[in-house]
Amino acid sequence: MKINVNGTDYTLNVPANTSLLDALRVNLNLTGSKYGCGEGACGACKVLIDGHATPSCITPVASVENKIVITIEGLEKDGQLHPLQQAFLDEDAFQCAYCSSGMIISAVALKAKNPNPGRQEIIEAMQGNICRCCVYPRIINAISKA
Template sequence: MKINVNSTEYTLNVPDNTSLLDALRVHLNLTGSKYGCGEGACGACKVLVDGRAVPSCITPVASVQHKSVVTIEGLEKDGKLHPLQQAFLDEDAFQCAYCSPGMIMAAVALKSRNPHPSRQEIIDAMQGNICRCCAYPRIINAISKA
């Protein structure tokens, strides 16, 4: 099967029910998306599929054929961080940083739909993204300021 990841087309020889997360991490060596719960509930593995943040751990790779997949690695352009990546750095929104790729991808999806979300809209949009370090105030500030 062929999939488009970060504007590059790849051919994978994997079973259709292989998770997108496994395809990315194991077969394409794109390890930014993290395995968390394996049930699509924690958000650590979120990637963008046609602009929507989806949990890659429960998304079959076959379902993303003919779609555009963007991972955390695909946000950087010409050596420059995406504004949300930079905002997370500026606001010290990382602690252990395990959740950060998924948080950033969910925030990118939010900001593409709503460039100036309210604090409550940010909180609502980030439901399903868990930070075990409880850096939520800094994460919300980063998203607000990006």
């Protein structure tokens, strides 16, 4: 099957029910999206699929044919971090950083819909993203300032 990830077309020889997360991490060596719960509940594996933050652990790779997939690695352009990546650094929103790629992906989807969300909108948009280190205030600040 053919998929487009971060602007590059790939042909994968994997079973259609392979999770997108496994295809990204194992077949394409894109390891920024993390395996967390395996149930689509924690947000660590989120990627953008046609602009929507989507848990890749429960998304069959066959379902993304003819769609655009963006991972955390695909946000950086020409050596420049995405503004949200930079904001997470600036606000010290990384502690263990396991959740960060999913958090940033969800924030990118939010900002694409609403460039200036209020605090409550940010909180609602980030539901389904769990941070075990509990740096939620810093995450909210980073999203607000990006």
